[in-house]
Each structure stands twice: as structure tokens, then as C-alpha cells.
Amino acid sequence: MKKIAILDDYQGVALSQGPWRRLESRCEIQVFREHMDSEDELVATLAEFDIVVANRERTPFPRTLLQRLPRLRLIATSGKRNASIDVTAAQELGILVCGTETLSYPTVELTWALILALSRDLVAEVNSVRRGGWQHTLGTGLHGKVLGVIGLGRLGNAVAKIGLAFGMEVLACSRSLTDSQAQALGVQAVSLDELLVRSDVVTLHVPLNKQSVNLMGADQFKRMKPSAILVNTARGPVVNEAALIDALKNQLIRAAALDVYNVEPLPVNHPLRECPNVLLSPHLGYVVQENYQVVFEQSVENITAWLDGCPIRLIEAPAQSA
Numbered sequence: 364m365k366k367i368a369i370l371d372d373y374q375g376v377a378l379s380q381g382p383w384r385r386l387e388s389r390c391e392i393q394v395f396r397e398h399m400d401s402e403d404e405l406v407a408t409l410a411e412f413d414i415v416v417a418n419r420e421r422t423p424f425p426r427t428l429l430q431r432l433p434r435l436r437l438i439a440t441s442g443k444r445n446a447s448i449d450v451t452a453a454q455e456l457g458i459l460v461c462g463t464e465t466l467s468y469p470t471v472e473l474t475w476a477l478i479l480a481l482s483r484d485l486v487a488e489v490n491s492v493r494r495g496g497w498q499h500t501l502g503t504g505l506h507g508k509v510l511g512v513i514g515l516g517r518l519g520n521a522v523a524k525i526g527l528a529f530g531m532e533v534l535a536c537s538r539s540l541t542d543s544q545a546q547a548l549g550v551q552a553v554s555l556d557e558l559l560v561r562s563d564v565v566t567l568h569v570p571l572n573k574q575s576v577n578l579m580g581a582d583q584f585k586r587m588k589p590s591a592i593l594v595n596t597a598r599g600p601v602v603n604e605a606a607l608i609d610a611l612k613n614q615l616i617r618a619a620a621l622d623v624y625n626v627e628p629l630p631v632n633h634p635l636r637e638c639p640n641v642l643l644s645p646h647l648g649y650v651v652q653e654n655y656q657v658v659f660e661q662s663v664e665n666i667t668a669w670l671d672g673c674p675i676r677l678i679e680a681p682a683q684s685a
Contacts (some may be wrong), residue, residue, distance in 0.1 A: 367666065368412040369394045371421035380652065389670055390414070398422070398628055406431045407437025413437065414669075416662055419649065420445055420598075421627065426452035437674075439665045441465060441649075443659040444678060446571045446598070451680040460670065460678045463661035470648035472519040474596045477620035478505070478564055481567075481642055503563075506530040511562030513555065513578070514569035514597070515540050515548075522566055523550050525574045534558045538574075559586040564594065571598035574612050579603060584610035596648045599624040604635065611638045622648050 367390050368375045375396050383392055393412075393584045398421060399405050405422070409432055410416060417424065417440040420641065422440060426449045435458055438448060439647055451462050456617040478484060483502035491499055510526035512519045515537035526533045533550040534555075536558045545552035555578075559565065569575045579593070580603040587593070593616060595602050610616050621635070627646055635641055663675065669677040 365390045365413040365670065366407055366411055367392045367414040367416060369416040369418075371418040372396050373398075374650075375417075376655065377418075377659060380655040382663050383659075385663055386659075386666060386670075389666070390666070401429050402431075412650055414439065414666060416514065416666075417441070417445060417448065418447075419646075420447035421646075423447035424453070425449050429453055429456055429458060432546070436492055437461070437666065437669050439463075439662045440678070443676075444570075450678055454680045459674055461665040461669070461674060461676045463658050463665070464675065464680045465649055466651075466654045466657060467517050467521060469651040469654050470518055470596050471525070473622060473644070473648050474518075474522050474566055474568075474594060475525055475620065477594050477642060477644065478566065481618050481620050482564075486642060494555070505564070508532070508563040509534060509561050511536070511558040511565045512550070513537075513558065513565065513567050515545075515550070516568060516570075516597075519566075519568035520548065522568060526564075531564075534562060545568065555583075556586060559583055562591060564589065564592050566594040567597040567601055569597055569601060570602060576600045577603045580605070581606040581609065584615045587615060587616050589616065591616050592620065594620045596622045599627070608634050608638060611640050614640075618642070620644070622657065 365519055369677045372394050374477045377394055394651060397409060405428060414437045415435060416439055419441050424447065426568055429449060429452050438453065438458060438459065438460045441463050442465050444557060448460055450460050458462060464512065482505055484500035487500055487607060506529060508531050510531040510533045512523045514534060515523065515535045523533045523535060527549050534553045535545055535550045536555045542552050578601050584606060607619060610621060618640040623646055635642045665676055
């Protein structure tokens with residue numbers, strides 16, 4: 364009987380969100396709610412498992428870890444790509460990696476929840492009421508302001524449309540965006556520098572790759588308005604955390620809202636936790652019941668297909684440049 368490890372089930376809901384009973388006669392399933400940081404701990408824990416279900420990028424699987432798990436034959440990840448899995452190493456070691464579809468709207472909705480919360484100082488005001496107080500901040504409206512969307516793919520496009528519905532002027536910076544495409548969407552295609560200089564709200568929706576790491580650094584924060592806010596629901600390394608902390612402490616920008624970080628879960632003593640003008644959420648972008656149901660339904664399908672000798676939804680290693 365094969366052994367399945369479901370990792371990083373923070374809420375303890377994985378088994379209730381997917382049809383795992385279909386595998387009961389063929390597999391032994393064990394759920395791990397607590398995140399494991401140490402590679403040694405992961406090796407000791409996963410040594411006897413044939414299949415690992417990876418919940419997004421919560422647990423990285425670099426080559427060094429994969430080499431120490433000789434029994435592992437299948438990684439079933441949520442999403443069609445997972446930057447924290449060394450797919451090339453997995454392929455060389457005979458480990459298949461398969462993915463799932465995910466819904467885009469939950470991240471779009473969270474992006475706007477964060478924008479609205481920052482604009483209206485919602486967390487501070489809610490906490491004031493809970494402490495017995497009343498209103499004490501002066502928020503800013505969005506109508507007539509400028510929204511800068513960095514990355515106009517599936518998520519950025521949806522975020523931009525909502526910005527237009529709020530009556531905002533929307534600027535977009537994306538590698539493949541043309542003026543005609545932007546015009547059809549009702550947005551302006553601009554350079555990154557122009558977007559940063561003009562925007563009141565800057566929101567990030569780029570994939571994590573070599574080009575996007577540290578896309579937002581010290582120089583970029585200096586170009587932004589002192590009254591501007593930054594929202595990152597993409598990936599942590601897109602923003603240089605040290606530069607952001609400096610920008611927040613020195614009020615180069617008004618505030619930031621982050622759902623993603625370089626290290627997750629965010630360390631208890633991380634300096635971001637001490638910045639009063641940052642709103643921190645614990646990587647909730649895709650964490651809704653509807654998404655979990657899609658992910659775990661397809662994960663069960665992927666595992667079943669692999670057990671039957673006909674794997675599906677395989678994630679291939681990127682092509683090597685000559």
C-alpha cells in the first residue's frame with residue numbers, strides 16, 4: 364500500500380475538502396498541519412512516503428531534499444506550477460510532479476480587500492472600536508486616484524477591471540502588453556518608472572522568476588509618491604524586504620499590504636511585524652473553500668491516475684537553454 368503525506372494543512376481541512384476516500388483501499392494517508400522548516404526534519408518525516416501532496420509553495424523541494432527521499436515517486440502540488448519544487452531534479456531522479464487548476468478570483472478579491480483596508484485604515488478603526496474607542500483616522504477614497512498594476516495577466520487584468528469600476532485611472536506595466544491591448548482593456552500601458560511615479564496604489568501580479576526577483580527595491584520606492592501604497596499578493600521575493608522596511612520606516616511611501624513573504628510562515632521576530640504602516644496577512648490569496656475543493660479533487664484524480672499507470676496534469680521541467 365502506498366503512503367501519502369499531505370503537507371502544510373494549516374487549517375486541518377484537507378481531508379474534508381477532497382474525495383480522499385477513493386484512495387482508502389490503495390493508500391495510507393497522513394496529514395501534517397504544522398510546517399516543517401528543517402530539511403533534516405522533512406527527510407526524517409517523509410522517508411517512508413511514496414507520494415507527497417504539496418500545498419502551493421509552502422514547503423520547498425530543492426534538489427538536496429529530493430535526493431534524500433529515495434522512496435518518493437510523486438509530488439502532487441496545487442497549481443499548474445510551483446516555483447519551490449526543483450522539477451528538473453525531480454525528473455532526473457524519477458519523481459513525477461503533477462499540478463492542478465486553481466481559481467484566480469480569490470486572490471483578486473483579497474487584493475481589493477487589502478487595498479480597501481489600507482485606504483480606510485480599517486484594521487486600526489476596528490481595533491479602536493473593540494477597545495472601546497471610536498473613529499480616529501482619516502482615510503482616503505479611491506475614486507479618481509491612479510491604480511498601477513504591475514503584471515497584466517489573468518490576475519492583474521481582473522484587478523484592473525475592478526479599479527476601473529471604482530472610478531480609478533488604471534496604469535499597467537507588463538512585458539507583452541501593447542498599446543492597442545491596453546486601450547481595449549481601458550488601461551494605459553506605461554513603463555515601470557512612469558507607473559511608480561504616477562500611481563496612488565501599486566499592486567503586484569507577476570510570476571516569480573529571475574526577472575521579477577527584487578523587482579521592487581530601493582530605487583523603485585524612491586520613485587513612488589509619499590502618499591502611495593504598495594500591495595503584494597504575488598510572491599514575496601518580488602519585493603526586496605529590506606528596502607521595503609526602510610521605505611516604510613522613512614515614510615517614502617504611506618503604507619504597504621503584504622500577503623506573501625520571503626520566508627513563510629513569517630518568522631515571529633521579523634522586522635516587518637514592527638512596522639506600524641504595514642498590513643500583514645498570512646498568504647490567504649488562494650485560501651478559500653472553493654479553491655481547496657478544486658485543488659484536492661484534482662489531486663485525488665492525479666494520484667489515482669498515477670496509481671493506474673497513466674499520470675495526468677504533469678508539470679514538465681523547463682527547457683534547458685543551449
